[in-house]
Amino acid sequence: MIEEKGILFILSGPSGVGKGTVRKALFEQDTNLKYSISMTTRSKREGERDGVDYFFRTHDEFKEMIQQRKLLEYAEYVGNYYGTPKQYVEKMIEDGHDVFLEIEVQGAMQVKENFPQGVFIFLIPPSLEELKNRIQDRGTESEDLISSRLEEARNEIEMMDAYDYVVVNDDVMNAVSKVQSIVQGEHCKKERVIKQYKSLLEVEKE
Amino acid sequence: MIEEKGILFILSGPSGVGKGTVRKALFEQDTNLKYSISMTTRSKREGERDGVDYFFRTHDEFKEMIQQRKLLEYAEYVGNYYGTPKQYVEKMIEDGHDVFLEIEVQGAMQVKENFPQGVFIFLIPPSLEELKNRIQDRGTESEDLISSRLEEARNEIEMMDAYDYVVVNDDVMNAVSKVQSIVQGEHCKKERVIKQYKSLLEVEKE
Numbered sequence: 001m002i003e004e005k006g007i008l009f010i011l012s013g014p015s016g017v018g019k020g021t022v023r024k025a026l027f028e029q030d031t032n033l034k035y036s037i038s039m040t041t042r043s044k045r046e047g048e049r050d051g052v053d054y055f056f057r058t059h060d061e062f063k064e065m066i067q068q069r070k071l072l073e074y075a076e077y078v079g080n081y082y083g084t085p086k087q088y089v090e091k092m093i094e095d096g097h098d099v100f101l102e103i104e105v106q107g108a109m110q111v112k113e114n115f116p117q118g119v120f121i122f123l124i125p126p127s128l129e130e131l132k133n134r135i136q137d138r139g140t141e142s143e144d145l146i147s148s149r150l151e152e153a154r155n156e157i158e159m160m161d162a163y164d165y166v167v168v169n170d171d172v173m174n175a176v177s178k179v180q181s182i183v184q185g186e187h188c189k190k191e192r193v194i195k196q197y198k199s200l201l202e203v204e205k206e
Numbered sequence: 207m208i209e210e211k212g213i214l215f216i217l218s219g220p221s222g223v224g225k226g227t228v229r230k231a232l233f234e235q236d237t238n239l240k241y242s243i244s245m246t247t248r249s250k251r252e253g254e255r256d257g258v259d260y261f262f263r264t265h266d267e268f269k270e271m272i273q274q275r276k277l278l279e280y281a282e283y284v285g286n287y288y289g290t291p292k293q294y295v296e297k298m299i300e301d302g303h304d305v306f307l308e309i310e311v312q313g314a315m316q317v318k319e320n321f322p323q324g325v326f327i328f329l330i331p332p333s334l335e336e337l338k339n340r341i342q343d344r345g346t347e348s349e350d351l352i353s354s355r356l357e358e359a360r361n362e363i364e365m366m367d368a369y370d371y372v373v374v375n376d377d378v379m380n381a382v383s384k385v386q387s388i389v390q391g392e393h394c395k396k397e398r399v400i401k402q403y404k405s406l407l408e409v410e411k412e
Contacts, residue, residue, distance in 0.1 A: 122396070150407060157403055165391070166399040178394050185371070185391030188384050190328070193372040197363055201356060 004196055006093040007186055008115060009033070010101045011179065012108035012163075013123030014156065022123060022175045023102040029176060033183070034092050036101040039065070042080040055085060073103065073110035086114065098183060105159060112162055119186050121179060122163035124156055126170040210402055212299040213392055214321060215239070216307045217385065218314035219329030220362065224375045228329060229308040231382045239389065240298050242307040245271070248286040261291060279309065279316035292320065304389060311365060318368055325392050327385060328369035330362055332376040 013019055027035060039055040041062045050056045057065070062081045065071050074083030084101060092099045101111065101118075111118060127149070160166050167178045186192070219225055233241060245261040247268045256262045263271070268287045271277050280289030290307060298305045307317065307324075317324060333355070366372050373384045392398070 121394075153403060153407060157400060157407075160396055160400060163396050165394040166396050167394050178390055181387035181390035182394055184384055184387035188327075188371040188373050188388055190366055190369050190372050194363060194366060197359060201359060201363075 004096055004187075004192075006034075006095070006097040006099060007183075008036075008089055008093060008099045008101065008111075008118040009179075009183060009186075010103060010108050010111055010118050010120045011123060012103050012105050012120070013169075014125065014159070015104065017123045017125050018169045018172065018175075019102050019123055021172055022169060022179065023100070025172050025176045026100070026179055029180070032098060033100040034097045036084055036089060036092075036099050038082055039071070039074075039085050040080060040082045042082075055088070069114075072101075072114045073107040075104075075107060084111070089115070109162065119165070119182070120163040121165045121167055121182060122160045123167050123169050123175065124160065126168055127152065210302055210393075210398075212240075212301070212303040212305060213389075214242075214295055214299060214305045214307065214317075214324040215385075215389060215392075216309060216314050216317055216324050216326045217329060218309050218311050218326070218369075219375075220331065220365070221310065223329045223331050224378065224381075225308050225329055227378055228375060228381045228385065229306070231378050232306070232385055235382060235386070238304060239306040240303045242290055242295060242298075242305050244288055245277070245280075245291050246286060246288045248288075261294070275320075278307075278320045279313040281310070281313060290317070295321070315368065325371070325388070326369040327371045327373055327388060328366045329373050329375050329381065330366065332374055333358065 011019055011023060023035075027033065037051065037053075037055060039057055039062065041057055041059050042054075044050065044054075044056050048054065048056075059081070062074075062083070065083070065085070066074060066081075070086050071083040072086050072089060074081055076082075084103075084107075089099050089101075103111065108120060112120060165182050167175050167182075169175045217225055217229060229241075233239065243257065243259075243261060245263055245268065247263055247265050248260075250256065250260075250262050254260065254262075265287070268280075268289070271289070271291070272280060272287075276292050277289040278292050278295060280287055282288075290309075290313075295305050295307075309317065314326060318326060371388050373381050373388075375381045
């Protein structure tokens with residue numbers, strides 16, 4: 001049996017850009033993506049299920065996962081650990097599912113180190129678009145405001161350099177449509193299709 | 207004024223794969239793409255307009271275009287020349303339009319040489335899909351048939367190597383949706399977005 005492998009998509013971006021909103025809207029549309037389930041040391045809340053909402057682990061278990069480098073990324077937040085188990089993601093991908101991870105910029109950089117074959121999408125606020133308009137209609141804003149906007153833009157450009165795609169979150173459904181296109185387009189990339197068929201021909205030769 | 211540049215998309219693939227059908231269905235859906243108008247030496251037919259259906263030129267004019275390397279590709283077909291004028295495509299792209307060119311494999315390879323920054327999409331027949339199924343259910347086909355299918359697949363793989371994307375034409379609307387995703391995804395590529403914003407910041411520095 002030759003199966004097409006899945007792809008890990010990572011959606012990240014500056015805090016407050018609307019990553020969670022885009023992710024929710026995306027999952028209301030698209031059922032082929034599997035949302036990556038996080039591992040955490042925080043207590044299970046009423047109604048939460050292990051392996052569905054989170055993988056619930058003790059502090060010791062989590063620390064062992066860190067030491068054994070079994071996490072694609074992790075962070076501590078108000079005394080608890082949160083992370084993405086590598087084996088779970090790899091299993092899903094091997095089984096042909098696309099996995100979707102929505103995460104802060106720091107975490108995305110950890111994933112980039114541990115799973116560089118992922119597809120990294122940077123969500124940016126429409127301020128860059130606004131900036132563009134502002135520069136185009138020069139003279140309508142103060143020098144100071146323009147220079148602070150440019151500084152912001154420079155920082156964002158530096159951050160986006162580590163990513164494969166940049167999506168402007170001007171409108172949630174626009175952003176969702178772009179992410180969906182990126183997912184479908186990535187599956188059509190020659191490298192992926194060739195790999196698939198080459199392995200097909202290899203199998204037959206055996 | 208900073209304008210986002212357009213992209214040249216080239217749809218090609220083996221003869222008989224359904225390039226024309228996919229292109230027609232795509233243009234019924236999507237109005238942002240501009241279809242590349244060909245130049246030809248053949249006579250204008252009733253109802254055809256210069257600059258709309260074709261750019262109509264004399265043999266001498268066409269040969270001069272060839273000599274001056276002003277064509278992205280050209281071919282001779284039953285005594286007439288057909289080709290894609292470079293300047294026309296470049297002007298459209300400069301003006302921010304995506305240009306779409308549907309063309310035979312030989313022509314696509316000429317475009318690749320003269321315009322490597324284009325995005326090359328290879329349309330393949332679903333036979334590779336069928337091949338996959340056939341190999342998966344081994345024993346249902348004769349050795350000869352399998353080996354001739356594999357030979358075909360190997361040739362197709364060699365051809366697709368020059369392309370950026372591969373789309374299986376299993377169903378016209380599926381293929382159209384994939385091409386649309388490739389178009390939208392390409393516009394989200396980090397390299398393009400960064401370039402755009404870097405030029406924005408450069409302009410402001412002046």
